[in-house]
Amino acid sequence: xxxxxxxxxxxxxxxxxxxxxxxxxxxxxxxxxxxxxxxxxxxxxxxxxxxxxxxxxxxxxxxxxxxxxxxxxxxxxxxxxxxxxxxxxxxxxxxxxxxxxxxxxxxxxxxxxxxxxxxxxxxxxxxxxxxxxxxxxxxxxxxxxxxxxxxxxxxxxxxxxxxxxxxxxxxxxxxxxxxxxxxxxxxxxxxxxxxxxx
Amino acid sequence: xxxxxxxxxxxxxxxxxxxxxxxxxxxxxxxxxxxxxxxxxxxxxxxxxxxxxxxxxxxxxxxxxxxxxxxxxxxxxxxxxxxxxxxxxxxxxxxxxxxxxxxxxxxxxxxxxxxxxxxxxxxxxxxxxxxxxxxxxxxxxxxxxxxxxxxxxxxxxxxxxxxxxxxxxxxxxxxxxxxxxxxxxxxxxxxxxxxxxxxxxxxxxxxxxxxxxxxxxxxxxxxxxxxxxxxxxxx
Numbered sequence: 001x002x003x004x005x006x007x008x009x010x011x012x013x014x015x016x017x018x019x020x021x022x023x024x025x026x027x028x029x030x031x032x033x034x035x036x037x038x039x040x041x042x043x044x045x046x047x048x049x050x051x052x053x054x055x056x057x058x059x060x061x062x063x064x065x066x067x068x069x070x071x072x073x074x075x076x077x078x079x080x081x082x083x084x085x086x087x088x089x090x091x092x093x094x095x096x097x098x099x100x101x102x103x104x105x106x107x108x109x110x111x112x113x114x115x116x117x118x119x120x121x122x123x124x125x126x127x128x129x130x131x132x133x134x135x136x137x138x139x140x141x142x143x144x145x146x147x148x149x150x151x152x153x154x155x156x157x158x159x160x161x162x163x164x165x166x167x168x169x170x171x172x173x174x175x176x177x178x179x180x181x182x183x184x185x186x187x188x189x190x191x192x193x194x195x196x197x198x
Numbered sequence: 199x200x201x202x203x204x205x206x207x208x209x210x211x212x213x214x215x216x217x218x219x220x221x222x223x224x225x226x227x228x229x230x231x232x233x234x235x236x237x238x239x240x241x242x243x244x245x246x247x248x249x250x251x252x253x254x255x256x257x258x259x260x261x262x263x264x265x266x267x268x269x270x271x272x273x274x275x276x277x278x279x280x281x282x283x284x285x286x287x288x289x290x291x292x293x294x295x296x297x298x299x300x301x302x303x304x305x306x307x308x309x310x311x312x313x314x315x316x317x318x319x320x321x322x323x324x325x326x327x328x329x330x331x332x333x334x335x336x337x338x339x340x341x342x343x344x345x346x347x348x349x350x351x352x353x354x355x356x357x358x359x360x361x362x363x364x365x366x367x368x369x370x371x372x373x374x375x376x377x378x379x380x381x382x383x384x385x386x387x388x389x390x391x392x393x394x395x396x397x398x399x400x401x402x403x404x405x406x407x408x409x410x411x412x413x414x415x416x417x418x419x420x421x422x423x424x425x426x427x428x429x430x431x432x433x
Contacts, residue, residue: 013302015274019249049299108377111400115301115348117379118402119223119432139432141254143276143301182254182276184218 004028004195005040007067009047009080010057017046017077020181024192032061042072042195047079051103051146052091054079068098073198074173075130078144081168081175090146099153099170103146109161115145116160120178128155128169129197130176130190138186140166140178147177174198214247214255217410220417222253223432226279226351226405229259229323241269248274256304262290264297271302279351281306282320285331285338288345295346300378305347309335309368310356316368319355335368339375350376351405353383361387361409369399381405389420393427 004021006014008030021028028044029036037043045067047054058064067074076084083095088103095103108114119139124131140158147164150157158166158177167190168175174194180187210227217225227247244257257270258279267278278298284290284305294303308322316335321327331338339350352372354365364385373380379402382395386406395404409415421431 013271013274013276013298015245015248015272016276019274020252022249023252113376113378113380113402115378117301117349143254145301179254182252184252188252 003041004044005037005042006030006044006046007037007058007063007080008032009045009054010049014046016179017044017181020188020191021195024188024195026195032057032063034062034066037063038066038070040072042198043067043070043074045074045076045080045083047077047081047083049079050090051079051082051088051093051095054083055093055095058083058096064096068096071172073194075194075198076173076175077181078177078179081165081177082146082148084168084170084173084175085148088146098173099151099168099175101148101151101165103148105146106144106160112161115143116147117143120158120160122156122158122166122178123163124156125150126155126169128167130169130174130193131155131167132193132197133189134186140176140180140183140186142166142178144177172198210243211246211250213411214251217417218251218253221421221432222410222417224253224276224403225251225255227255227257227259228279241273244270244273244275258304258306262287264293267294267298267302271298277302277304277349279304279306281308282322284342285318285320285333288341291342291345291347295348300346300348303347304349304351305342306351306353307335307338307342308353308355310354311368316371322353322355336371336375339372343376343378347378349379349381351381351383354385357385358383359408360385361414363387363391364395364399364404366394366398369395369401373400379403386415389415389423392420393424393429396424396429 006028082103084098085101086097106114124136153168153170154165156167157163180190254276256277257275262283308319318331318333320331357365364382381403382401383405424431
């Protein structure tokens with residue numbers, strides 16, 4: 001259907017994303033080759049693990065300068081979304097600086113263990129092609145200990161003690177804090193939107 | 199999915215699809231004979247399951263190294279769960295958390311009351327090898343969290359398989375010692391048991407096997423009923 005490059009940022013569980021894209025008829029290439037990434041029709045920046053490790057691996061492949069300059073649609077997922085922002089308290093780490101904001105660590109409280117892990121509801125705050133057909137109240141699957149406070153680019157929030165950014169759009173850069181590849185039909189729709197509407 | 203008593207519950211892919219379609223929020227695949235037999239789980243099915251599942255799934259069974267966990271996660275699993283191998287060598291939890299992040303690392307604990315305290319048991323997949331681990335459940339709960347466990351599945355052996363309800367007292371005590379997600383396991387027999395464990399033990403999830411495998415409880419009806427009881431579940 002479309003030519004997608006998944007940036008190999010060293011996370012071990014990229015397979016679920018490859019499987020999800022395959023179910024949509026999309027053959028994705030896992031790569032850290034800057035030429036392949038620059039020429040892909042669409043780019044996905046996944047990420048599981050620590051922000052500092054992921055930034056180090058991106059830097060080793062020269063991708064910390066390549067990614068911010070991309071003009072095709074880019075989707076950051078989970079840590080990949082956080083890396084699109086300026087910084088993360090995890091480390092702390094300078095990130096790609098495409099979007100303004102800093103990821104903050106959740107504080108565990110009674111009834112709110114950290115990591116925030118499981119299904120939670122989206123609150124759509126701004127219409128966006130990425131969220132086409134997704135109603136407020138839809139459930140998505142989250143796994144994270146750090147989160148971005150809502151900002152100007154936030155298109156959906158989720159609440160875990162206080163609202164945080166669940167999805168963003170900023171020009172050609174998009175991101176989801178949740179895992180669309182693990183979010184059943186809702187997630188498949190969001191990936192399809194990214195492939196067809198962004 | 200818990201393959202206890204070697205009951206054949208159908209092809210693993212058919213079951214995965216069935217539970218996906220019925221609205222299960224997460225699946226756990228246990229190879230409970232792996233640890234007692236000193237071998238690792240056969241992984242050939244994981245990639246095939248990963249290709250059909252669009253919900254998280256966790257794989258458990260004899261995972262003893264970062265390399266084994268990496269292969270499982272690389273095949274599409276969201277999490278790995280360790281139990282007996284972590285009791286043999288607790289540093290395994292630290293290694294897994296350092297490499298993959300706590301969110302990938304589930305620690306399973308088999309526990310039951312003995313002499314007025316909850317105690318951890320090991321090699322529970324084989325009745326002949328099952329043994330007390332010399333650890334107290336609440337101490338082990340705290341230790342695995344400090345080593346980086348991102349989720350705990352507490353299987354209350356004393357009520358497992360009898361379908362008379364989760365062990366609320368034990369799970370509530372564990373909740374008090376647990377700041378990461380806690381999943382209740384063992385004892386589910388009716389829809390009321392699920393409501394009870396969420397209300398009274400404040401667990402983050404409830405795991406069940408036989409009542410789903412035998413269709414004694416259908417997941418869509420269970421979720422609709424829990425919603426009527428005011429318990430938030432994914433629709």
